[in-house]
Amino acid sequence: MPLRLPLAIAIALAAPAAWAAEPAPPAGDARLHAIGTAPSADRIEADIRKLVSFGTRHTLSETESDTRGIGAARRWIFEEFQRISRDCGGCLEVKYVSGTISGETRIPDPVEVVSVIAIQRGNADPGRYVIMSGDIDSRVSDVMDFTSDSPGANDNASGVAGTLEAARVLSKHRFPGSIVYAALAGEEQGLFGGKILAEQAQREGWRIEAVLNNDMIGNISGINGVTDNTTARVFAEGTRATETEEEARARRFTGGEVDSPTRNLARYIDRMADLYVPNLDVVMIYRLDRFGRGGHHRPFNDLGYPAVRIMETNEHYDRQHQDLRTEDGVVYGDTIDGVDFDYAAKLTALNAVSLAGMAWAPPPPADVTIEGAVTANTTLKWTRPGAAQAPNLAGYKVHWRLTTEPQWTHSVYVGDVTQHTLENVVIDNYFFGVSAVGTDGSESPVVFPGAAGSFGGYTAASD
Structure with missing residues (x-):
């Protein structure tokens, strides 16, 4: 036998x-070990407090004031990126990316949706991009209420503060590939900032290797009663949204349902956490986003780019999209006391080592x-x-x-x-x-064979 x-x-x-x-x-x-502990909780706290100080950052809010509203917030972010650029000898190209939106359910009248980006150009392959993003805007219970105070401390000042801090950390280094730090607007009104940037990137032929969207990276105590500062979720969709019928037929016989470039990006981030970020474990979620919900990575996924959502593991819904109030002894509202700055720094480090690893790698x-x-x-x-x-x-x-x-x-x-x-x-x-x-030991994400796993837009370059 x-x-x-x-x-x-x-x-x-x-x-x-x-x-x-x-x-x-x-x-x-x-170098990645140093980056894995470099982000400062104190600087992240200061940035979150500054963003909260604008009262509301609703997409439809005040744009002329220097102290209140979305206009003041985006101008401060722009100036902060410029300050970071001055510290690195002008290594960042800071710009506004905007588009006028109207006729939408949440933006019925014409509104200019303005995001802020800072590009750290690669010194060998500048047309290859890795992107980290957070959302500028905030909201209360009524998504159309643009006058009430809406601190948005965790959702999503934490993501913007993390993006700024990642820029401070990584601008001290030089990379073959380009890194984009993006503060995106219009998320709560329909993911418009991400849509505008993704479409611009497509028009300009950006070879996007990865988008790391950070939406709520500061809360450690969930509505489920769990307090946990040692894990982070990474949401990653399966098959590419732009897959053709022919590609789907091929995938049926060769596999690839769980090996889209987005899924292998999530595996890469998980590996970087294990190697370089102390006391942090990534929970990979095989889903585009939380059940029935959305984030600013989706417009990039819609165009076929690898993009994930990075966020806290345990959400507290009383602190999301809520009017500031107390009812029956329950406190509602997204205020600064609900943010754990050390945890936000840890998730910022996860982004930073992942961005650096990919930008350094071929x-x-x-x-x-x-x-x-x-x-x-x-x-x-x-x-x-x-x-x-x-x-x-x-x-x-x-x-x-x-x-x-x-x-x-x-x-x-x-x-x-x-x-x-x-x-x-x-x-x-x-x-x-x-x-x-x-040659420095850096490594790209893994590419699964065929169209199902291709990172897209990568062809042999002439010498």
Whole structure:
């Protein structure tokens, strides 16, 4: 009778054949450990308090006052980005991104929705972007009430403060790829700031590798009675919204339902938390957003870009979208006392190490394909960018995992090649992917083969 081994044992026996005699990968990047603890809770607190001081930041609120309303808030954010840029010798390109919205349920009359962005241009591959965002605007119970006080301390001054602090931390470094720090407007009225920026990026041909949308990163005590400052949720949709019928047919036979670029971005963020952010564990949520709800990453997802929502694990709904009041002994309202600044700093660090890791790394491999049906071996192939686009490229890693595993469990560094065969690793039993590795040890997100996993817009660049 033949010996039958459990699949896990079979993996262990097969794995050495897959990586035997392969080159050693570059050592990990020590700079990321410093970034993982660099964000300041005190600076984040000061920024949240400043944003709360504008009374309301409702999209339809006052724009002329210097002390109250959305206009004063966005001008202060613009000036703060400029101050950060001066400290780094002018390394940030600070600008407004705007569009006029009207005829919408929550914006019936013409309103200019104005976001603020700061671009830290890459020194080798400036057309490749990673983006961190937070939302400027706030609201109370009535989404059309633009005059009542609406502090929006956690929702979402915390996200904007985190974005500003990430800019302070990362502007001390230089990267091959570009980083965008975005304070987006119009979120509560219909995700318009994100829509305007995403459409502009598409028109201008930005190669967006990742969007990290931060919406509520400061609360640790949920309405469920749980207090937890050691976890963060990352929401990531499955199949790309722009998938064609032909791509869907191919995916049915090759897989990819849980390996969209957005999902592999979430896995990347989870890995960065484990490696570089002390006492923080990422909870990956396989959903676009919270049940039936939305955030500013969605307009980017709608155009096919990899985009996730990063936020606290336990929400307190009495502190969201509420008039400031006390009823039956229950205090309602999104006020400063509901924000844990150390936790907001920790989630800011998660963003910062993820942005830095991707911006330092070479671009994710393009045109990844796979073959190996009815054979013992699995072969992956990909396209290498030109030296001008990826001057720090050391080589590539090939990854695989059981189809029920949430995270990549096996990998082998294969060097600066454009294909690799995993011997005795059967294509039917695993999911596979490829990542790019820099000479400094930085690494891109993993790319699943085919259209389902492609990060999009990455083609070989000429030298």
